[in-house]
Amino acid sequence: MDAGEFHSVVGVFACQVHWGDCDPAGIIFYPTYFRWMDAACWSFMESAGYGAKRMRAEHRAMPLVSAECRFLAPAEHGDRCEVRSRIARFGGKSFVVAHQIVRSDGTPLAEGAETRVWGRYADGPGTPMRGETIPEAVKALFRAR
Amino acid sequence: MDAGEFHSVVGVFACQVHWGDCDPAGIIFYPTYFRWMDAACWSFMESAGYGAKRMRAEHRAMPLVSAECRFLAPAEHGDRCEVRSRIARFGGKSFVVAHQIVRSDGTPLAEGAETRVWGRYADGPGTPMRGETIPEAVKALFRAR
Amino acid sequence: MDAGEFHSVVGVFACQVHWGDCDPAGIIFYPTYFRWMDAACWSFMESAGYGAKRMRAEHRAMPLVSAECRFLAPAEHGDRCEVRSRIARFGGKSFVVAHQIVRSDGTPLAEGAETRVWGRYADGPGTPMRGETIPEAVKALFRAR
């Protein structure tokens, strides 16, 4: 079991605030940030060698235990952003991904985290999912040198 | 092959324009209508005896061939609407669902159609899907008396 | 300023898990819960006399400070749910809405909270927004008797 924070590599996911991501107040509709964090998490996995195809082939998914976000500044239509993701913590079968969302001018827009289970379908998609102990080899993929 | 229009029962799907369904112009973001039409189609199937559970159990889905919509009047946050769906046409393996979207004050907001395949996964979700000839018994579920 | 929890009325927002709300794992895509919580918050406001029209007329919005959710059980396509919302706390210019998401069979699916500002556009939509002190008359609308 890990004590303290994991020293993680950082993934970068580029995104942009689209017209339909905004609400009548003219700013980003907040669930968009969670859509971005989810996509950023998959992208982060891919950068470590666990792309969508491999995840599918191994019948893996990463169901959520919890998610949270603090909103620091409003984003507007057209803003180019990036989500910077890192592993904040590896537990036995779960892990925490911390995300920073930053606009291209350097303004921090939001800070969030997802707690996820390292999961596998018992018998392919659509069948029940179980958490599995995260192998050291998987953790090593995310360890910064 | 069908000649002319199918005399269909009509399904009704209630929905509402939520804050996040609108864009910075303060009106509904148009892909929302397609989300509604999809949900209305599933609801229409359910009303005819093909609910989500049965569709899953029979490994069915209804992949799209095409979709279209004309937008007649802008909808605003809070508007209560309904989607009125009917089968416009049954083909051999495909069918056309026509949707009218009407606000609670009677104003027509949009008119659309989806062309879908009556499909089945070869071997459960995630495996390839094939169209199947639509049985007369299924067509009968939607025939108005 | 409030000490402790606010004794709040409860709002109920009905919703359903649509096909497009689910992911390839066959369960709800988690940002859907945040979309629901946002819509439930607006519905809760409406039940207290602050509907979308009045909010617009008074140039109000409710920008987010933070949002969080714990996911307790997976929801599937077709599940009928409700979001039960209450004010957990009124601060000076901000307030916390607590949401419970429950399936029609009584299963708790998720528990979340949104911290929001009681805001007003300086000069109509599209112009900057400022927080305002929440009037006692507004708080009274949500107080359980």
Added chain:
Amino acid sequence: MDAGEFHSVVGVFACQVHWGDCDPAGIIFYPTYFRWMDAACWSFMESAGYGAKRMRAEHRAMPLVSAECRFLAPAEHGDRCEVRSRIARFGGKSFVVAHQIVRSDGTPLAEGAETRVWGRYADGPGTPMRGETIPEAVKALFRAR
């Protein structure tokens, strides 16, 4: 009035199929294509000199008259795509944007079109919108040389 097709420049909008863009069948949920076409249209405008900031400053929007899409091949989670957009036709106050959606391996996934009005808010966002005659100078921005 235009006779025949407009000889248009082509805009390219890069996108990717995210986990939450897919449905329980494991393929893209079709309204995602319309979200992409909308974002691609705004990106196309930006490439011609009409970015989000300028559109806002001039109180412009591009409300839809209609939208349609044919789906040619299923896209899966992780697929990298691009939307290739061109003006198919300029009318008096309206225009048609044709979109081709192509996967990175060259497979055409979908073909769609949006008919939009060249519109302006009477008095800023939230106020009614009127169509305006599209100036020759605007048309010239999209003419291929």
